[in-house]
Amino acid sequence: METPKTPTAIEHRIREGLSRLDSVLRSEDWVRARAAGLNPTQHAILEYLAGRAEGATVRDVAFQLGVSQPTATESIAALERKSLVVKHASTVDRRTVDVCLTEAGSAALMAGDGVPDVLTQATGTLSDGDKEHLLITLVTMIKRLQDAGAIPIQRMCVSCRHFRPYAYADTAKPHHCAFVNAAFGQRDIRIECRDHSTADPSLQAATWGVFHKG
The missing domain is CATH 1.10.10.10 (Winged helix-like DNA-binding domain superfamily/Winged helix DNA-binding domain)
Incomplete structure (x- = not known):
């Protein structure tokens, strides 16, 4: 065919x-x-x-x-x-x-830590730019699924009350985490953070608006 x-x-x-x-x-x-x-x-x-x-x-x-x-x-x-x-x-x-x-x-x-992680190995072959783009794309998709009610709120930076997107002019580290009081970059955005504290819906919407626009 x-x-x-x-x-x-x-x-x-x-x-x-x-x-x-x-x-x-x-x-x-x-x-x-x-x-x-x-x-x-x-x-x-x-x-x-x-x-x-x-x-x-x-x-x-x-x-x-x-x-x-x-x-x-x-x-x-x-x-x-x-x-x-x-x-x-x-x-x-x-x-x-x-x-x-x-x-x-x-x-x-x-006990399972020794299992070969082939996806991590494959991701390791990507360029730094491709890794960052893939991470942000995944965050965006997860956010869309959350909004649709398909999955629960994940412990991501973009849904956390401590996250301040684009708080700095520094392109390498534009974001701020109020929990640790430190700046960080796009490649450091977390999908699963143990210190996550869910922001109220209005703050989440405002934070996402700034982050996505940036």
């Missing part, structure tokens, strides 16, 4: 490309999970809880991972039996419980 002269829509081809990357990530997730004696969902729960000292509700875990609440509940119960997570009453709502990572859970995550 001849290659069609008119290709499919560019959005479709981008989706195809992302699906290829996703297949690599899923394969590596299986290997990491097996190294820890877990399945991918259980391993993903541990990764989500890492750095969240306050823990997370079962509902939050399910929403973040894109699984049903019964699936999250079953997976958390299995992790609890292995002493990899622990539950305690929520400090915000006593009617709910928070799930927290234990020291054994942190150790289990480290």
